[in-house]
Amino acid sequence: MSTKHKIDLYALTWRLPIILWQLIFFVGPVVFMIAISFFVVKNYRMTEAFEFVNWQRMLTRGYFWDSYWYTLFIASLSAAIAMMLAFPAAWALAFRASENLRRGAVFLLIIPFFTSYLVRTFSWYVILAESGVLNAMLGYVGLGPFKMLNTHFGTVVGYLTLTLPLAVILQTVTMANIDKTLVEAARNLGCKPLATIWRVVLPLSKTGFVVTALFCFILAFGDFVAPFYLGGSQEPTLPILILDTTKSGQQWPRAAVVAIMMMLTLFAVAFTAIMLAYRKPKVAR
Amino acid sequence: MEKSNKKQQKHYLRRDVLRIGGGVVLSTPFVGRAWAQTTEINMLAWYGHGEPDMVGAFEEANNVKFVPKYYAGGDNMLALIAQSPPGTYDIILSDGEFVQQLNAAGYIEALDPNDYPFEDMLHEDFTKFPGHWDGDTLYSMILRGGHLGVSYNTTAMSAEEASSYEGFWKPELKGKVGHFDWHLPNLGMMSLKNGNGAGLWDLTGDQWQAVQDTTMSLRQQVGGFFDYGGTFNGLKNGEMLAMCGIGDWITGVLERDGAPVASVIPKEGGIQFTESYCIGKGSSKADLVKSFIQYMLSPEGQVKSAQMLAYPGFCVTKAGRAMLQEVDPKEAKRSHQMDGMPNDPIALINEGRIHYRDIPQQQSLEDWNDFWSEYKNA
Structure with missing residues (x-):
């Protein structure tokens, strides 16, 4: 019997736009970026070439690796903080709130995305400055002033501005889909509240939680605004290094090297996370 | 029917x-x-030069419209020109030190010196400004300048402390010294602090190493690296109490608003940025652009330049300075453009305390930039 695969034209027609979109706006630019990483700059003009000089130069510079590890660390830290801060709110919305309240809360969480991220970031100046609102409040109880702008703390606050609402929404949606009878069964069988979360809720939410953490990490890892405006560019993250590299001598090929390293890192992290998310639990024999 | x-x-x-x-x-x-009656002039410039406060009156009088493309830094400017077809930009506002490179790459037209008021220049250096001439051929016309030194919050530093780059190392300023995020003016200042004086850009290997060491020793004081907006905000909200790499071009704007900030030229010397106009190679509107440059060098244009909302610069012509003193004595006084004032920009040049900004002579810009990245990561 012939197993010849017939092309389903109908299905292909519907898939074609997204395939074309990905080819034109993702694969094409990535291929171009890889290509220009081998170009050279002469008299501020990129010249076609196939040389490894940009790779060699960037990967042997200490400051590149300092920025790399710092970016990896601060993005991971902010993703972890976002996940932890989001959990209580998401748990309450998923298990304690009424359907209407949950819908209203999710809507409110979407509202910050209506305004520009840059504007939201700049608004932190008023709150975090040494003469700002937060320090003024702390001053009333005899604390501070604390330096919060132009610090790692400022950077993380900026990242959370970007990721926390998203983390709450995704965690809420994940936990809202858990079969509540399983949670009730655990409680009826004598499982304490924290143990219920640890042994029932979290395992059932694993995939959604990993994907949420991955989103938070990706957004923070590639963000330029928070470390530049709230972190004072010290230490510079990889997106800042890309800007610095293009600013001086118009070294787009070297900036492409940094960008490719960022993409490779994101691929590795995303691949590991997805593997982790969909790994089947070991069944006890 | x-x-x-x-x-x-x-x-x-x-x-x-x-x-x-x-x-x-x-x-x-x-x-x-009817559409063609308004001629568009494409301008490549630092931010602010194509805004209505600078070009509005000329646009109205000549029925032209400036279409500005703004850049940040000479490298950026050169790259934008290199990536555009010839004739894209009719007028280019360049930092003085980059004119030579524009000329070498063939991006600008020669100018006729007789078209411009060289006899009215406030300082003889402005008539034969380095890099603006190739032999007897003029390629760029100086418009204005500004001086970079120690910029500081007057409530945190005394004028005496600010009179030396040493002031940046004041223990009370730990975490409160900011950098304008461009290696050239910052490392130039560190070079001046090391006593390199007029040779600040022409550093031997040992001198360059010493400049790097001096800069690194400042790192513990540094609270951040900022662009124009960040520098502005940092000084305004008191997050930064001293700033390296800038001058009156930023503190002047804040001072006009009453902020307690100032810039001084320290005893080790200061750096001058110079902004000059060039006519883009292949421009079909060269005559109009020439008229505009003439207008900006007229007393009226010089006053507009001195009052520019984005950032001030000092007049380079005698008539311009005289008119500024007449129509806006407050700004003339604030920017020390009055004869006899201690920080009069022209007097500072005459005293030999000002060095024109340049690019490194014995190292490449890449070397300086690489060190700057290392410094930021330290």
């Missing part, structure tokens, strides 16, 4: 269409001419 009426209606309709259509076609050249 009815049929013939319908035919007639159709006939009229067809005639109407033909009449209106013909009218539209025939009037097209007039519409085109």
Whole structure:
């Protein structure tokens, strides 16, 4: 019997736009970026070439690796903080709130995305400055002033501005889909509240939680605004290094090297996370 | 009968269409001419130079419209030109030290010195400004300048402390010293602090190493690296109490708003940025651009430049300075553009305390930039 695969034209027609979109706006630019990483700059003009000089130069510079590890660390830290801060709110919305309240809360969480991220970031100046609102409040109880702008703390606050609402929404949606009878069964069988979360809720939410953490990490890892405006560019993250590299001598090929390293890192992290998310639990024999 | 009426209606309709259509076609050249009356001048400049406070009056008087493309830094400017077809930019505002490179790459037209008021310059250096001439051929016309030194919050530093770059190392300023995020002026200042004086850009290997060491020793004091907006905000909200790499071009704007900030030229010397106009190679509007440059060098244009909202710069012509003193004595006084004032920019040049900004002579810009990245990561 012939197993010849017939092309389903109908299905292909519907898939074609997204395939074309990905080819034109993702694969094409990535291929171009890889290509220009081998170009050279002469008299501020990129010249076609196939040389490894940009790779060699960037990967042997200490400051590149300092920025790399710092970016990896601060993005991971902010993703972890976002996940932890989001959990209580998401748990309450998923298990304690009424359907209407949950819908209203999710809507409110979407509202910050209506305004520009840059504007939201700049608004932190008023709150975090040494003469700002937060320090003024702390001053009333005899604390501070604390330096919060132009610090790692400022950077993380900026990242959370970007990721926390998203983390709450995704965690809420994940936990809202858990079969509540399983949670009730655990409680009826004598499982304490924290143990219920640890042994029932979290395992059932694993995939959604990993994907949420991955989103938070990706957004923070590639963000330029928070470390530049709230972190004072010290230490510079990889997106800042890309800007610095293009600013001086118009070294787009070297900036492409940094960008490719960022993409490779994101691929590795995303691949590991997805593997982790969909790994089947070991069944006890 | 009815049929013939319908035919007639159709006939009229067809005639109407033909009449209106013909009218539209025939009037097209007039519409085109009406549009063409406003000439667009493409400008490549630092932010602010193409804004209404600078070009509005000229636009109105000459029925032109400036279309500015803004850049940040000479490298960025060169790259934008290199990536554009010849004739894209009619007028280019360049930092003085980059004019030579613009000329070497063939991006700018020669100018006729007789078109410009060289006899009215406030300082003889401005008549034969380094890099603006190639032999006897003029390529760029100086517009204005500004001096970079120690910028500080007057409530946190005394004028005496600010009179030396040493002030940046004041223990009370730990975490409160900011950098304008561009290696050239910052490392230039560190070079001046090391006593390199007029040779600040021409560093031997040992001198360059010493400049790096001095810079690194400042790192513990540093609270951040900022662009224009960040520098502005940092000084305004008191997050930064001293700033390296800038001068009156930023503190002047804040000072006008009453902020307690100032810039001084320390005893080790200061750096001058110089902004100059060039006519883009292949521009079809060279005559208009020439008129605009002449206008900006007229007393009226010089006053506009000194009062520029984005960032101030000092006048380079005597008539411009005199008019500024007459129409805006407050700004003339604030920017020390009065004869006899201790920080008069022209007097500072005469005293030999000012060095024109340049690019490194014995190292490459890449070397300086690489070190700057290392410094930021330290």
